[in-house]
Structure formats: structure tokens, C-alpha cells
Amino acid sequence: MNPVRKKRLILIGLMVAGVAIAVGFALNAFNQNLMFFYAPSEVIAGDAPPDHPFRLGGLVTTGSVQRQPDGLTTRFDVTDNVKTVTVQYTGILPDLFREGQGIVAHGKLNENGVFIADEVLAKHDENYMPPEVAASLKDAHDAATAPAAGKSSKP
Amino acid sequence: MLKFFHRMASPKYFYQFTGKLIPWLGIACLGFMLAGLYDGLLVAPTDYQQGDSYRIMFVHVPAAWMSLFIYMVMATAGAIGLIWHIKLAEVMAISSAHVGASFTFLALVTGSIWGKPMWGAWWVWDARLTSELILLFLYLGVIALYNAVEDKRTAARATSILALVGVVNIPIIHYSVEWWNTLHQGPTVTKFDAPSIDLKMLIPLLLMAVAFKLFYAVVVLMRARCEILQRERNSGWVKELVRASS
Numbered sequence: 497m498n499p500v501r502k503k504r505l506i507l508i509g510l511m512v513a514g515v516a517i518a519v520g521f522a523l524n525a526f527n528q529n530l531m532f533f534y535a536p537s538e539v540i541a542g543d544a545p546p547d548h549p550f551r552l553g554g555l556v557t558t559g560s561v562q563r564q565p566d567g568l569t570t571r572f573d574v575t576d577n578v579k580t581v582t583v584q585y586t587g588i589l590p591d592l593f594r595e596g597q598g599i600v601a602h603g604k605l606n607e608n609g610v611f612i613a614d615e616v617l618a619k620h621d622e623n624y625m626p627p628e629v630a631a632s633l634k635d636a637h638d639a640a641t642a643p644a645a646g647k648s649s650k651p
Numbered sequence: 652m653l654k655f656f657h658r659m660a661s662p663k664y665f666y667q668f669t670g671k672l673i674p675w676l677g678i679a680c681l682g683f684m685l686a687g688l689y690d691g692l693l694v695a696p697t698d699y700q701q702g703d704s705y706r707i708m709f710v711h712v713p714a715a716w717m718s719l720f721i722y723m724v725m726a727t728a729g730a731i732g733l734i735w736h737i738k739l740a741e742v743m744a745i746s747s748a749h750v751g752a753s754f755t756f757l758a759l760v761t762g763s764i765w766g767k768p769m770w771g772a773w774w775v776w777d778a779r780l781t782s783e784l785i786l787l788f789l790y791l792g793v794i795a796l797y798n799a800v801e802d803k804r805t806a807a808r809a810t811s812i813l814a815l816v817g818v819v820n821i822p823i824i825h826y827s828v829e830w831w832n833t834l835h836q837g838p839t840v841t842k843f844d845a846p847s848i849d850l851k852m853l854i855p856l857l858l859m860a861v862a863f864k865l866f867y868a869v870v871v872l873m874r875a876r877c878e879i880l881q882r883e884r885n886s887g888w889v890k891e892l893v894r895a896s897s
Binding site for chain 2: 501504505508511512515516519523527530531532533534535553589590591592600615616617618619620621622623624625626627628629630631
């Protein structure tokens with residue numbers, strides 16, 4: 497490679513590296529703002545803004561979904577398997593909303609520590625399989641965990 | 652092999668060679684596309700959670716892959732054009748931009764149509780969606796900059812630099828779902844352990860990915876031939892070509 501071309505190659509390499517480093521620092525600085533939602537343990541720890549609306553994300557705890565008598569309001573617990581926050585939402589839930597499913601809710605904490613959501617989005621996972629495979633996986637999982645779980649009753 | 656590449660860098664040889672190549676690529680693309688669509692829409696089983704709605708993935712995922720892949724091709728061709736001043740590399744870079752922008756747009760639109768029934772929202776400002784939108788703007792910026800400069804060789808140099816600056820966005824798009832909390836789910840196929848997708852769904856997905864790659868090859872070569880004719884309109888072989896066809 498002749499010296500002129502080599503110089504151009506090095507210059508381009510330096511430019512790309514420089515931009516990458518600059519963007520890397522910027523993204524690192526804004527790391528918190530780039531998070532789409534807070535996990536329940538972050539909310540319990542007080543990382544979430546207390547007076548501003550924010551998003552809460554996690555799994556809907558199995559057996560926690562309660563429909564209120566007015567027919568539109570739902571209460572359920574959202575967990576990250578460490579801490580749990582109770583969410584109350586009035587409105588129509590997305591089709592994918594179900595127990596054990598990941599969701600992202602937008603709203604505010606009230607004074608009792610209940611998250612009053614004005615929007616609930618369902619987060620689907622990266623697994624794709626036919627229903628019969630899912631069923632057989634679930635059976636295998638239940639069979640494997642049943643002896644380990646001992647006599648604990650199922651919810 | 653090196654000799655082949657050396658000859659391909661000559662616009663005249665490139666024009667003649669791709670003229671013969673394009674029909675074959677087109678036939679292969681059609682074959683893969685039909686097989687992929689048939690397998691994806693009729694043969695592949697429904698998803699355990701999303702039912703039939705997940706089938707939009709057979710367009711959405713290959714389109715999103717192509718949006719990243721074409722950008723890398725464009726930036727690499729741009730860098731080659733900058734370093735070695737090869738005209739053909741400049742032509743390939745700018746011809747890729749339009750196809751890349753179309754695929755990015757397609758990925759955003761199909762993602763939006765998928766998001767409404769599954770997530771409950773057409774659009775959210777999470778890291779994956781936002782960075783993909785920035786990619787669309789980068790493509791549009793490259794196209795606009797190229798058309799804004801009169802002299803095409805200067806224009807190609809300017810757009811190559813813009814394309815190279817934008818390369819930093821590519822790993823951000825890919826890893827956005829791992830670095831930050833996003834509504835978009837994590838990677839299914841392009842992760843290190845086994846893909847978490849049933850084989851019967853993976854096959855049509857890969858068929859469609861090959862079909863999209865071939866489609867890109869066909870369109871980019873057609874655009875590049877057009878661009879070459881325009882740039883070389885004063886050279887002997889183009890005049891010869893015009894005289895022969897009229």
C-alpha cells in the first residue's frame with residue numbers, strides 16, 4: 497500500500513474510533529435516561545422519580561390479578577423476582593397481558609406505594625414456538641420442579 | 652481471483668458482467684421469496700403466545716437485518732472509495748443508500764403494525780426503536796447530501812464520510828436491547844447460544860433472509876449500472892452502447 501493511501505486509511509480509522517469513543521461517553525453519561533423503564537427493586541430503592549410519571553417494567557406475578565367491581569379497573573403485582581410493586585390500572589389491557597407475562601406500565605406512585613398506571617404495554621419475549629411445544633416444555637418443567645418443590649401447594 | 656476483482660473495478664467490465672448476472676439473481680430471489688412466503692404463511696405453526704400475528708416477523712426481521720447489513724456495505728464501499736479512489740466503490744455506496752433506506756422504512760412500518768396488537772402501542776421511544784429511526788435519518792441524510800453536491804466525485808467523498816460517522820449507530824442498534832431496558836424483546840437468532848425459535852419457524856425466516864439479500868443484490872446492481880451510465884456518459888464505450896441500441 498502506498499504511503500498516501502495508508503495515511504488515508506489511518507485517518508478514516510481514527511475518525512471512526514473518535515466518533516465511537518465520543519458516542520460511547522455520551523451514552524454512558526445518559527445511561528439512566530436511556531432506560532425505557534424502572535424495575536420494581538429500583539422503585540422500592542427510591543431510584544425512580546417520586547413526583548414525576550415514569551415507566552415500571554417487570555413480570556405480572558402469577559395469581560395476583562384482581563378485577564375490581566367496576567369491571568375496568570385491574571390490580572396486579574409486578575415483580576422482577578426480587579421486589580414487587582402493586583399496580584392499579586383502569587382501561588383495556590393489551591391482548592398479550594396475562595399472569596407471568598412481562599409488561600411495561602406508565603404512571604405514578606401514590607402515597608401508599610401503589611403504582612397508578614395510565615398505560616399498560618405488554619412486552620413479549622424472544623421465544624417463538626408452536627403451542628404444543630410450549631405445552632410439553634411446561635409439562636417437563638412442572639415434572640422437574642414438582643419433587644424439588646416438595647409439598648408446596650400450587651396457586 | 653485478485654485479477655477478477657481488478658477487472659470488476661473497471662466500469663465497462665462491471666456493466667457487461669452484471670448485465671448477465673442480474674437475471675439469474677432475480678430468478679433465485681423469486682424462488683427463495685416464494686418458498687419463504689409459502690413456508691412462513693402456510694406451513695409454519697402458530698406461535699404459543701402471539702398466534703398468527705407473529706408471521707409479520709418473516710418480513711420484519713429480514714428487513715431489519717438488511718437495514719444494518721446494507722449500511723455496513725455502504726460504509727465499507729465508501730471507505731474503499733475514499734482510500735483507493737475507486738469509482739465503482741463510490742457508485743456501490745450511493746446505490747446502496749436507497750435500498751437501505753427502503754428496508755429501514757419497511758422494518759419500522761412492519762414493526763409498528765406488529766407493535767399495536769402485541770404491545771398495545773404503535774410506537775414507543777425505547778432505545779431499539781429510536782436508534783433504528785436514527786438509521787433511517789442517516790440513510791436519508793446520505794441521499795440528500797449526495798444530491799445536494801453538483802460534482803458527483805466530491806459528493807461521493809462527502810457522503811462516504813457521513814456514512815462512516817454513522818457506523819457507530821450499527822452496534823448501538825444491535826446491542827440496544829441488551830444494554831438498556833427496552834420494550835423490544837432481546838435477540839432470538841443472532842445470539843451465541845441456540846436460537847430460541849422453533850426450527851419450523853426458523854427455516855422460513857432464513858429463506859426470507861436469503862431472498863431479501865438477493866433482492867438487495869438485484870436492485871443495487873441495477874441502480875449501480877444506471878449510475879455508471881450517467882457518470883460515464885462521455886466515455887467511448889457508453890457512446891458505443893447507445894449507438895448500438897438506437
